[in-house]
Amino acid sequence: MTDFAATKALFALPEGVLYLDGNSLGPLPAAVPDRIDAMLREEWGQMLITGWNQAGWMEMPMRLGDRIGRLIGAEPGQVAVGDTLSIKVYQALAAALDLRPDRKVVLSDTGNFPSDLYIAQGLLKMLGPDYELRLVAPEEVEAAITDEIAVTLITEVDYRSGRLHDMAALTRKAHEVGAVTVWDLAHSAGATPVDLAGAGADFAVGCTYKYLNGGPGAPAFIYVAPRHAGRALPALSGWLGHEAPFAFDLDYRAGAGVERMRVGTPPVIQMAALDCALDIWEMTTMEQVRARSITLSELFIAEVEAACPGLTLASPRDPQARGSQVSFRFDEGYAAMQALIARGVIGDFRAPDIMRFGFTPLYLDEDDVRGAVAILAEILNDKLWDRAEYKARKAVT
């Protein structure tokens, strides 16, 4: 069994802070500053340009991709790290559409993270007026997968409610009607067990600054199923996706596999931080993290419902139907979250009334959960939003 007290000790959490926002930005692994310092002084400083080969910088996008692949059900050589999640959504969606040129409809849902929708809107506009982005409610996705659909673009875990889509079932349905799947794992990688190969997913993308603790602005990743990798369209066809980047040919020839989804010069300093953060995952398994995440989130729900009757659960009650976060609705949620943060309990707020809390077993335990709920209950009893000065302030803003 994983020693979660040992993993917790590997994070540099501030004194007095209960951090329930690892679903937005993971905290600093204590080993990262020294690792980065060594990278800066010994690699960049001493090796200079030769670091690209000598220090293995050029291979990092694939090496880190393999490390992430182990957490999401991918084999080595199937995941490349780089760019941002929005860029990787663009690449995956363009490649997926290219596999079904006879169809023009991209299906997504209103619970998807807006940037995925924006990126799709931009891409479809460029592809021409025949293309359509069709949005349905999350619970209507399965029924909406018809033989009109070219590509399903779905984020597995809803960023607001934590609602978990059934990746295997939706992928099966998509394939039955001849659609191609793009899965966004932003709130899945490092949070829930993902089995891309088992589900038969076609493309997947995700970020590394949430549950993987890669740091602010850590790079994204992209997975291409091996059956597509050799012919997938690299819409953003940069030189590092070229078959032979240093031949400096005038014509693009796509690299052999998912390497073709590399674009430009990768962010070596960010990748060094991510590499260090991924070391912590060697101490556990996704299944053990998931089991403990459910323990913590179930405890949180029970404690909140006992102590804070004004709050309404906005996440699925069945832990198997949600990711690693729990959301509650509360009319004064914005004010309550500000008060929580001021008391060192960091969650976040999503309009109009969602208070969102992430459960990250690598550095949270039962005491943290109980402590957070105790402070939340105090704030709710305090009802600062009923005070005259709060109402006056709210009226002018």
Add this chain to the structure above:
Amino acid sequence: MTDFAATKALFALPEGVLYLDGNSLGPLPAAVPDRIDAMLREEWGQMLITGWNQAGWMEMPMRLGDRIGRLIGAEPGQVAVGDTLSIKVYQALAAALDLRPDRKVVLSDTGNFPSDLYIAQGLLKMLGPDYELRLVAPEEVEAAITDEIAVTLITEVDYRSGRLHDMAALTRKAHEVGAVTVWDLAHSAGATPVDLAGAGADFAVGCTYKYLNGGPGAPAFIYVAPRHAGRALPALSGWLGHEAPFAFDLDYRAGAGVERMRVGTPPVIQMAALDCALDIWEMTTMEQVRARSITLSELFIAEVEAACPGLTLASPRDPQARGSQVSFRFDEGYAAMQALIARGVIGDFRAPDIMRFGFTPLYLDEDDVRGAVAILAEILNDKLWDRAEYKARKAVT
């Protein structure tokens, strides 16, 4: 006048190294490791998610854009930092083409960096079979700018020869025939004075890991002329280019100005390194750096031509016609460059026979130039490539 001995002291160059490859990757500014360490521990570590506002991470792409803008003739609010150069080429080219939807030809030249051409090939393929990437020799660009051309996609300084295009003249010609200009400043920013506003450039892009010393994988930048910024198409329409990213609307609405060219979560650690590296530019001006770059490169050419008669100048002889690098042709250039690097003189090699040297006044002086040429002359006199064991090795590789 700039105290270039003082700027040189701000770089952490390895003992015994003469670094003439700052045109590929600038060296480590000595202040960067401590700055990054503080950012990691005090910002990421202590502020966690609140660092996006409290530490100003969210504003860094525009704040750093303004700092770079001062070096390339742009006003505040006209440059955004982020992503990689290839991504920014894609955005600029897509937006430029959108301004001339009636024309289908993109003009570039065979001296352009291949990734720019690859990105253009990928974009044009997506836009449809009517589109054409037309490549001419660098010296034929001006004549090839006809009223068929939608967009000129030109890198100002040739990455191999250092040949400098006349930005003002080509932009004028392009505008005379109704074409839109995209300038790649990869080898210009921090190397030569650039006056985007004066030249009337429409779009410009560049990288920050060469002459701006931002570190391996440092982010790129994009400039949009103010006359276009409010209507330029953000083809990669990510959430941070949205008018109100945190409203989490389902529909994309482009931000007011060049902010719309932001895409996803920016690389905060890389940006902190770049921010620190840009401090050094407060000690000088682009004009003084340029004057000294010419002094150093002229000295280098004179010394090489006196001491190394086997080498042929591959860069323009007129310093006004080249950027901040000098290339020589030499049949055994690959072997000679390997030998140079082994002796601590770091330049680089570009097939088939180009030995390339960058001149970066912030940390190179006359003694460095003379020292490098002395070692080059020894290597050439040594003629290791004439030795039997070298020839035998070469025959099998």
